Amino acid sequence: MVPVALEVRAALEDADPKLISMKNILLFICLFLLTAACDSYAPYPVLADEDALLKLECTVGEADSTVVYVSKEYLITYDHRPSDTDSEPLNSSLKFTVNGEELECIKYINEGGDRYVVHYVAHSGDVVEVFCSAPGVPDATAETVVPEAPADLVKDFNYTVEDNTLKGRLALNGSQTGSLYLSADLDITNVIHKYEYEDDVYIGSRSFHLSDPLSVKGIGEWIIDYRLPREYIGIDDEGRMIREIIDTEIRFNLKISSEELYFATLHQQSSSMSPSSYTNVKGGLGYVGAMKVLTLDTYISEAQ
């Protein structure tokens, strides 16, 4: 209905003034009342106490080392925010403890904030605490616990390879799934060890990783259906045909997220673009969550 009214208004704006009699003027007034000036503006309200807050982003347990990203988020009405080309250093400091024991953090200073790397391999039940401070902003602190996988969680896991395609099923015990935040994916590492550039063959090796979420069939049930990338045919920058032959290593991963990580991920995956109000960071923004990754099996396909 709104587009209709706008289109009507647009057409009227183009009308020949000579055709506008008194009768038409009255009609125009009516139409104006019906369609015009339906927008009003309000100044942005002041709803927060702080001009800026620290934002922490950290997923514990996804890899062999843990990374904590620290940035400074300004009020959207704040007049003195630094531009992208003139970022002020954050000068943050971070304390990362596991079960009360502080671990060493290696700090990297980036343009958008600081990055801390902690060499820590997560274990179920570990209590991870992060404390961060920086000049001019409130301290931020967060806590999470690495989730634990029940011993009999996996009920059924099988797969076969047919016609160069992985097919299978992963199902979990129903009683376990209600209280856990679960996802499953294929962690894929492709290793390219031979290049064919038209008539020439080059031998080399490089690898790249990707993650392919499994299709959900139901609660606690996923379908495995993945076509193996045995070779890739493309065109290089000079317009020549490239044929790459690769090995593939696939790990079947079942991931159990902590509640904090799951809630934070909900907003990231949402297409609504509605602002996130979830955080488990006291005094700041963002999240510190944990994940337990169970590798159920590894499949390796070798180049033909």
Next chain:
Amino acid sequence: MKRTIITYMMLFICGIITSAQNHETIDSVVVTEYRPRADKKTQTSMIKIDRQDFRFKAVLGTPDIIKTLQTLPGVTPGNEMSSTINVRGGTGNDNLYLLDNVPLYQSGHFLGLFSVFNTDMVESVDFYKGGFPAQFGGRTSSVVDVKMNDGDMYGHKGTFSIGVTDGRFQMEGPIKEGVLSYNVAVRYGWVEAFVRPLLKAVYVPDVSYSNDYTRDGHYGFSDINAKFTWVKSSRDKISFNTYLGFDYMSYNDSELYGGNSSDYKKKVFKDGNRWGNALLSAMWERSLSESRKMTSTFYFSDGYYNAFYERLNKYSDYKEYDLESNISNIADVGAKVHFTDKTFDRHYLNYGVSAVYHLFSPIALEHSYTQAGSVRSDEMEDSYGHHYHSPELALYAEDEFTISPHLYLNAGLRYMLFITKNKAYNALEPRFALSYNPNRALSMKVSYSEMTQPIHQVESFKSESPGSFWMPATSTMKPIWSRIVSAETEWRPNHHILLNVAGFWKWMKHLYEYTGRNVLPSPSAWETEFTEGKGRSFGVEFYGEFQSEKWDVSAAYTLSWSQRYFKAFYSDWYSDRYDNRHNLVINGVYKAHQLIDVYATWTLRSGNRYTIPLYGEYYMGRESLYPNNFQVPAYHRLDIGIDFRAVSARKGRDYVVTFAVYNLYARKNPFYISIVEDVYNRPSIKMTSIFPVLPSIRYTLYF
């Protein structure tokens, strides 16, 4: 000249559109009555609306039940023009709509402008927002019990009404005098007839893009009610009732290339929705004795919603056709047997049983793809979705006990069993009420109710589409549960004045919000895309009414709080989007002349709430600290109307011409908001309103 014609056409069509919007006006001035049921002195939080209230107090001649309910204390409409009711902090999806004892699942036509209830067919409406009798269950916030009118057993009569957006016709009378009667009504909306030429007239195609580009829209709604009543004997009455409602809305784009040449190509895109209800029921009322009565109802009820996408590519030598339908459906087959029993002195018993078999298809995807022609021939059909067969059984009993001439007690219990895939839910719902009437003018009541709702109606919050998805409780999605405590005092010193004050406290558990990444839930795993929370609300409601020969004035004011707790969104309680703290509705009817009625309604309520970003860039701000952190300015508007009646020389024929204006002083009530940046790169909030002053006219004939 062409411009002038287009201009007049546009004005006319705007009138059509605005007339549709004006139906809000007529609804809001239908005066309701606080009328305690004669047989239950303990009933709290119930409002009875009689047929006469609809018929003679409507502004535009098309009163609407849901819009009327929206003017009552404790009830807010959510968004303007919606056909839902948020009752005492409820979600809007927790109201039981009964049409002659049979549940209806889709309550609105035409994006909510009209409700599905044709008031020409309605005898009365009992609206419960607390103190629920034990016979009602399955929803947690309110019961809208609509009783259809039996056709006249001794004479034919009817109603014909025509407005700029729709027309309706109702006819009733005897088939066999005193024994068998009919009552039939149809409604049809003709907005499309005016919208389509408008779209064609004002759309300027991008000639650089294609040779011939057209845009077209379709919208239609219609419904049919029919009721046949057979008075078999002085003790038996059997009635058959049917309702069919249908809505269709689509938006088409069509492109043509190449004319009749060999490069001829046509592309058609169609995007749309279909939704509606179908209902068929039989009701048998039998007097077992002077003090006992049995009412049996057998029914089939179906509610459906279909969001579809259609694509046709037609080339000179072959064509492709692609259709994707996202379908949600709920079908019930049920039976109810209800007994009322006054055998025992000072006891009024109500008891019965209800059994219903639900078939849910929460969200199913049907996809077909066809290629045919000289190039290739290929067909593919695919469908995916889960079906849930869910039987539901309820047993209930309650006793209205007259303790003394001034003190009444009502105690009831309802048991519900709901079986869904690999899971059974049991619920015992106590109902309790106590009434103290020190004299005929004054009554004081308290009530306690627990309600369980084993089905969920979920709407994607990213979509403003008219449909909704009915989903059963499953092993992971529990039934919604509510507890409502009400206290009420009513004072009616004489026939002119009524004052009612009520307080309520309400708790809700197992509420669900959609969190999926798509507009529609995934057919394969919809249960995984919701997050659970709870709600609470409390408040006080005031209602006053003054009636005289010339005046009929009422005022309803509600002071309330409505809050939600969803751990996935925020770590504490926060205000619900429709937490309208203050809600005031004043109705006035002035009988200026025997044949002229003047109406006015003023509505004022606190604005709805939205979540706006606080940290980050305005266009990508993603941090809000807490949900619903911004409240738009107060909503208010004044509607007026005037009825001119004429009585035909032929007995029994009345003509009514109604003129009305919606939002008389053109208040810009925000319909939605967006964040924009001004020339100084400062963000501000843009509030768009789409219903300024809207005049309309309607003609109604009663014959």
